[in-house]
Structure formats: structure tokens, C-alpha cells
Amino acid sequence: MSLFKYSAPSSFYPLAGKLVPWFGTLAFVAAVIGLYLGLFVAPEDFQQGEVYRIIFIHVPTAWMAMFIYLLMAGYAVLTLVYQTRLSAMMMEALAPTGAMFTAIALWTGALWGKPTWGTYWAWDARMTSTLILLFLYVGYIALVNAIEDKKRADKAGALLVLVGSVNVPIIYFSVKWWNTLHQGASVSITQGNKMAAIMLAAMAIMAFACWMYSIAVAFCRVRAIILEREGQSQWVKSIKEAVS
């Protein structure tokens, strides 16, 4: 048992505790600025009108949906190779956030689709692969929750995410290719609405906000998980006494 393995959670717990408020406030501020720029400053889109402003939610969340899964894959490697418990906990903490962003991307996309394409859902390549990504998240969460023994749940989840991450690119391209094989009803998403600099700025800031939010939430969850897992260990007991 490497020393790191045991010291990590205990030392990480207070650290995370200190960092959470910072990331939290950053997220909040960035979100306010981003939304302000996006909803009020940015000019109206010449062809889509006001609806297009949904992009300031849609795109950042869609990005996060993908990034977070990659992040989890990274932690999965750590978990399986170095058997660090903290990485497993981080996976468990990130998964719900990733799933949420994926869901939001789907949701906003669907809402956006109605006015622009006249339908909530078209089996566009990107939509489809995002949907599948959601399935992957759900599968991971279901597995980890279903397994009673935490040690085992960690490893099993890690293995699943790893296998999944190998498939993600294959899935993405297969879907893209499948969709273009017989031209579907969907409009290509990136079709040219020239993005004003201000739009890009707003979107970038929103993306930043999402990052900060994810980190803050993940840290909160990881703290909760640590408490739950190490409930009986000495340092946790001392904390609890300190609290109460």
C-alpha cells in the first residue's frame, strides 16, 4: 500500500474545502458576465433572430459534456494502474456533472432545433453521438451505484469508462459517417452564421464558467464521498468532532 494511497484523501479533503468557494464565486461571476454579454450585448443574429442566443448555453455545455468524459477516462487510468482511491472518487464525483451537461446540451439543442429546423429532434450525427454519450454516463453511474462494495465499484467503473473512452471516437465517427451515408433530414450545425467577436468572447466566458462550476461541484461531491468512505478513519472522526 503506497503512502500516497492513504494520505491523499485526508490531505485533499481540507484543500478541496478551501478551494470550493473560490471556484464557486469564479463560476458565478463568469456566468453573470457571459450571460450578460450573450443575452444583451451581443447583436441579434440576422437569420435566426433572438433564438440563436441559446448557443451561449448550448455550445459550452456540449463541450463540457465531452471534456468531462475524457477527464474521467484519465482518472480511470490512474485508478486501474496506480490504484489511487482519490482518482476513483473524482470519477464518481464528475459523472453526474458530465451527465447533467450532456442532458443540457441535448435539451438546449432540441429547443433550438424547433425554431431553426422545425423539429425538436433530428438524427443528426452530433445529436446522436451526444445522446450515446449520455448513455455512457448513465451506464457508469448505474454500475457504480449497483455495486455494493466500494473498492470493487471503483475498479469496475474505471474499467467501464476506459472501454467506453476507446469507443467514443469510434462512435462519433461511425455516427457521423452513418448519417452522411444517406443524407438525413438534418441541417449541418456549423453552417455559416458568422460569429461576431463579442459572441466568441461571451461563449468563451461561458465555457470558463462551466469549467469553474464543474470543478467546484466535483470538489464538493468528492468531499462528501470521502466522508462517506472514510467515515470510521481517525482523521474524519476528528473533523466530525470539530464540526459538532
Added chain:
Amino acid sequence: MSAVLPRANELTTPERGVWVAMRRDLRLAVRSKGELAQALAFFVIVVSLFPLAIGPESALLKRVAPGVVWVCALLAVMLTLPRIFQSDYLDGTLEQLALSRYPLPVLCAGKMIAHWLTTGVPLAITAPLLGLQFGLEGRELMVIVAGLILGTPILTMLGAIGAALVLGVRGGSILMALLVLPLYIPVLIFGAGAAEASMVGVDVTANLSLLAAMLLIGMVVTPFAAAAAVKISLD
């Protein structure tokens, strides 16, 4: 400890038996986290597989939507059937149920209800979302939901019989599928039929009332059939 009590069977009424069996299974379903969500997730995923296999033309998809939704609901219910008796059989609980103070049909009824609450109901609630993916509209969606509400309990009840018959048989799950699917066909035809009818604007009450009739008959007969099947498997 040796206080004299009334023979317990005066206390063990049938309703109570239903409740005992149902509570037990519901608690188990809640305990093994996500079990409730699983039938659902399976349903959603398999439905979403079809566009990937058939192709994205919305017209075509809308055309086949009701059929696909119904077949997938049917499969989702079928996949969860082993839950009803399998683990109870393996760990010896089923023998205890059979020898309990409550008549077996009563307990089976309770188990069926629990199974329906944890599969059929969630399916019926989610079906509309999937329908939207395929471009179905309000009335069509409502008919699908109504059909599922009436149809899924029948699937559970018929399925329970099959599930009981294959207990202790290797490769049972798929053998069960073989026994059960033919019995499911009428449900499928009436249910999907109603949905199709709603799409072409034909009256749907005929189909639905047929489902309702099957449901009523099933409620009377199947608990006894399931109990008989359990007895056969236990000997």
C-alpha cells in the same frame, strides 16, 4: 415468550398476503439502487438503436415509431421478468413462500403488482419522450401511453407464469423469452394497432377496450396459474 396467542392464520388475511409479498419485492427493488431506472434505461437505449439501424429519414421513422416503441417496451418488461422469482428460487426463499401461512396465489399477485410498479409504470411515463424523438404528436402519444398502461400489466402477469416455469433451467432467461413472446403477441397487436389507428385517424377505443378486457381476465386467472407453475418448479 410463551404467551398464548391466537393461531396466526386468523391474522393472515389474503389482502395482507398481497401486501407482504409486494412490500418485500418493492423494498428489494429500491435497495438494489437503480433497479427502477434500469428497465427504463434499457427501453430508451433500444428504442434509440432503431434510427441508427434504419436510418434517419424522419418520415420513415415516424411511420415505424409505434411499432418500435411497443416491441421495445415488450422486451424491456420481458428482460426484467427473472426478477420476479429467480433470486427467490436460488436462495430458497421461494420454498419458504410456498410453505408460508399465505396461499401462494396471493403472494404471486403481490409479486406481480410490485413488478408492474417497477417496470410498466416507468415505461408508460417515458414513452412519450421517445415518441417525440420520432416526431409523434400529442394524440398519438396519449394513445401509446394509454395502451402501455393497459398492456404492461398483462405482460407482467403472463410473463410471471413463464418466469416460474423455467426456474432452475439452465439458459432459462432466453428459454423464458421463447415461452413468453408468443403469448405477448395479442397485446402487441392491440397496443401497436391502437397507436397506428390514432396515426391514420381511425377510432382507437376498440383496440384499447380489448386490452382492458384481457387485463381483467388476466387479473383473475394469472395469479393461480403462476402459483401452479411455481409448485411445479419446486418439486
Added chain:
Amino acid sequence: MSAVLPRANELTTPERGVWVAMRRDLRLAVRSKGELAQALAFFVIVVSLFPLAIGPESALLKRVAPGVVWVCALLAVMLTLPRIFQSDYLDGTLEQLALSRYPLPVLCAGKMIAHWLTTGVPLAITAPLLGLQFGLEGRELMVIVAGLILGTPILTMLGAIGAALVLGVRGGSILMALLVLPLYIPVLIFGAGAAEASMVGVDVTANLSLLAAMLLIGMVVTPFAAAAAVKISLD
């Protein structure tokens, strides 16, 4: 009885391990009567459900045939996945395999082969018959068979990992479906894609060679992944 023998591990080569595990599972499949027929029968029945659910227009049916056949093949394989490890896990055989002289990945490979021989192969052989029902013709049928021959082993290999991960987890079979189906999607798309292509007269080699590539990668990687999953489940 106490004759001095060479340490047995000199006799236990990997090939032999594959053979031992495979022979064992094949024998079991043959013994539990009809297990071979079951995946097949399920496949046939579910495919036959669709005309009942969608309606009889032959044009429509032909259009959706490849997709339906592929989805059903996928489900048939998935339903039989528990066979690979489940019973071995429950009766303690899996521990014995893990502690045997042969490395676990080798034994897993053997089990995968046995599973494919008892599911994928029969499916591929019957698929044309079902295709005929839907009005598909020679070339299209051949492409479907080719696709299944290349695709089903991938389904088995990916599925084995999922099957191993859910060992001993309640509601495992459907949880496994949750884990496995998303991973199956590329196979579905390439396989069904090839079939569709053949219908519209597009070249199919691209799709098939992609399947072949996945197959090769899978053969190298998945036995180890499956073995890892088994170890996780045994601890």
C-alpha cells in the same frame, strides 16, 4: 499413485487453456438441451414480431429489414451474454478458473469463442431465411451474413466484459444491457450500414472492412479486459 511427474505447468500451454475452457463451455451448451436453439429462436421470434407491430406493407418492411435483423441479432447475442460467466460465478467455478494453471485471459478467450460458436454462427446462418421473409434478395442477404460473421464476435467480446463486470450484482442482466448496448452501436451502424448500402447499390467494402478492423483489435484487447473484469468481480 505417488509417481514423480513433470510439473504440470510445462504441459499447460496457452493454446491448451483456450481449448480447455472452450470445450467445457461447448459441452455445457450442448448438454442443457436447446441452448443452441434458444438464441436462434429468440432471434426468429422477435424479428417476426415487427411485421405484426409495423403492419404488412412489403415495401416498408423491405426498407427496414436490415435494421430490424441487425437490432434483433444484437439483442439475441446480448441476452445470452450471462451464460459466459454467470453460472460459473454462482457455483464457484470462476474462482477455480482464476486459480487454475492457465492464465485467466486465455480461459476468457476460450469462453468467448465458445459463446460465439453457439450464438453468432447460428444467427448468421439463419439470417438469410428471415431476410427472405422481408423480401430481401441474394446480394443483400450475403452482405447481411458477412456483416454478422464479422460483427457478432465483436458483440460477444465486448459483451463478455460487461457480463463480467455485473457478476453478483442484483438486476445484473439488465444493468449489463445498459453497459453493453452503447458500446455495440458502432457495430450496429457498420453492419446495418453495409446492408443498407447493398440495397441502394453503394459499395459495402468500406463498412465491412471497418468491422474487420474492430474485430482484429477486439481479439487482441478484450480477453485481457474481460479477465480484468473477472478479477474485479471476484475480489
Added chain:
Amino acid sequence: MALAADAVTLEVKGLGLARGSRCLFADLDFSLVSGHALILRGPNGVGKTSLLRVLAGLTIADSGSVVLQAARVRAFAPHVRDNVLYIGHANALKDDLTVQENLADQLALDTNDVTLADQLGALDAVHLGDRRDMLARRLSQGQKRRVGLARLRLNCGLAHKSMWLLDEPTNALDEQGSALFVETVNRHLSMGGAAVIASHLPLGLSGPVAELQMQERA
């Protein structure tokens, strides 16, 4: 004596059972009344478990009759379900429920007036008091058996299933557990119950005990 009212009687006449080509037992006659126990003895595979299952109505005999409380034993007949408590090799535990929940569910099948206090008392008695909120899947082999033991202890007082059919009940139990089992059966008998027990080990029951030595048949 609490149960004198409904004293239990078991009458076995000319009972015979064959499995495949092999005859396990034939023309078996014995009877059992309140307060008495019958121990089934015999080598592995002689037919003890099979006999117990016949007595419980789980298996149908090929010949002869089993009469319980003056009514013939048929599969799952009400008077059988009211009087017979059968505990086989399987423990009937749900891995995903806690020990106490498992006990409660098992009791709920026979009666509905066992207070939580009673249950916890019984769990303490079988040394599972500190495990009562642990999932059953984590119990050791012997601890799993002990849950059944707790059920038995509550049963002799409360649920009044007067005919116990027990298959190798002391398997996997340690000395202390076996002693506890013996004490429980003695209490049951003293309260007017009866028991048929298959076992390979000496049990040392007090009170009137008969032994049925079963022979391997050519």
C-alpha cells in the same frame, strides 16, 4: 402448557420414494407426537433430505401416506402451511437486505405480531446483535445459518409452527452455535412442538428423542 390445545401429530405409513432407477426408501413407518423429536441418520445420499421434503409436501412420495394433524399431507395444503416449518440447506436470505430486515420478512410469512424488540432480542441471542444492520451478503457462512436459528427461537414462542423439519441445521455453526440450537429445539419440544432433524453430528437433545437410521439400499 401453551400448545396442549393443538398438540401436533405426524403419522407416516408405508412411505416409499424412488429417484430414477434407485429406490431411496420403501415401507417407511413412523409417527411423532408433541414434545418428541426424530433424528434422521444415515450415510450421504441415503435419502434424508428427500424424506424431509416429502414430509413438508415439497416432494410427492411414490407410495404410502403422510398424515399431519389427522389430515393427509398434500403439496401446500393449508394445514401443512399452518404447521410445518422447513429449513433446508438454503438460508433464504436476501443479500441486499439487512439482517434484521431478513428476519422480519421471514417472520412476516408466518405471523404478524413479532415486535421489533423480540427480533432484536433473538438476534442478540444468536450473537448477531451487532450485525443487525449489516447486509446479509456480508455475513459469514455460520452467521447466515444463525439468522435461521433466530427465526426458530422466535417461532417456538410466537408463530406456533409446531412441526419443525430441519436439514443439517448445525452445518457451519460453531460449538456455541450448535449448543444454542440444541437449547432452542429443547425449548420447542418442551412447549409441545415436534421436530424431525437430519444430521450427521451428535446433537444431545434432552427429552424424548427417537433416531431413524436409514440404510443404503442395493
Added chain:
Amino acid sequence: MALAADAVTLEVKGLGLARGSRCLFADLDFSLVSGHALILRGPNGVGKTSLLRVLAGLTIADSGSVVLQAARVRAFAPHVRDNVLYIGHANALKDDLTVQENLADQLALDTNDVTLADQLGALDAVHLGDRRDMLARRLSQGQKRRVGLARLRLNCGLAHKSMWLLDEPTNALDEQGSALFVETVNRHLSMGGAAVIASHLPLGLSGPVAELQMQERA
């Protein structure tokens, strides 16, 4: 002496394992060499099965080390798979295969030169000779254990898995079966093997036997 060449040694140092909040054992030290047996004793739930699984590399200990044949025991390490034969509560029998086929399959995992004659001989020895073509699902509890016993008997002669880890091996066996088991272990030890056995019953092994009495920890 056949096995003197590769005498088996097991070294356990400071071994500790906790389950949930409960520490089962800590700082456990013992060692075992060819020809010796160690009996694990202790009340239900004290940690015997857990310890055996750690020794077999099936469970990972929280602290300390297990060294087998001078190499550290890790999960499924080759030298573990070459030397350890673990038989737990489960019988690893396939219901749908005959007794002989089951035995053959179990042996095939360790070696590939057991003749059918040897197998039938072993089955006769454990009184399953006339059951050899019967499906395993029909065997009685004790007969199922006896298949494992047959495997052990062949193993001490043939497959040379020198370190036996046995969990309550005499469960469900009758007197004759238990005696047979003892004789088998004695033969194994006399051939230079070693064994760790968890049991609640007196075994009466001849030859050098140590006992490890495990205590319930607060």
C-alpha cells in the same frame, strides 16, 4: 519423497484485514512448510474464510504480506496458480454435467495427464462409483462435497498443487466421508504437501499439525 524437490513454504507477516468498520485480524504472523498442516479455529464470523481467501490471493489484505515459495502472493500470480488449491463453500459443480465429467473438468484446470482409470478409482474411493454417470444436480449435499474430495485424492498424487486451502471441508460429510478426508490430507502431507484448513470440528490429523485460534476482536 516425491515432492522434496519443490518443498512448499508459506510465510505470513503482519497480515491485517478489515471489513467495513470491523478489523477481522491484524499483525497475523505464521509460517508453514512441507508436510505441515495449519487448522484455523474460531467462532462464526471471526475471519477464517477471509483469511483463506487472502492466502489464495482472492482478497487483497490491507496490511502485511503473504509469501509463497519465496515469492509474494498477488492476485492470480503464476506461482500462486501453480501451487495453491483452494476449495471454498461452493462446490464448483456443473449441474448439467455428469459426476465424472465434472471431476475431469476440474482436474483439467491443473493438469492434463489424469487417466480415466485414475478418475474412476478416485470416484469409487469416495463412494461415487455408482453415481459417476449421474448428473451432478441430482447428487445429495454430501455427495457434492465428495466430488471435491475425489479431486483432492487425485491431486496429492498427480497434479502437485502443494498448498491446499480448504474451507470447512467436512461440512455435510458423514463420518465415513470425514474419515476419508482425514486420510487424504494425511497422505498429502506425507507426500510433502501442506494445508491450511478452516474447520469447527475435530479432524484428528496425524503428523505435525498446528492450530491457529482466532479471537473475536472488539
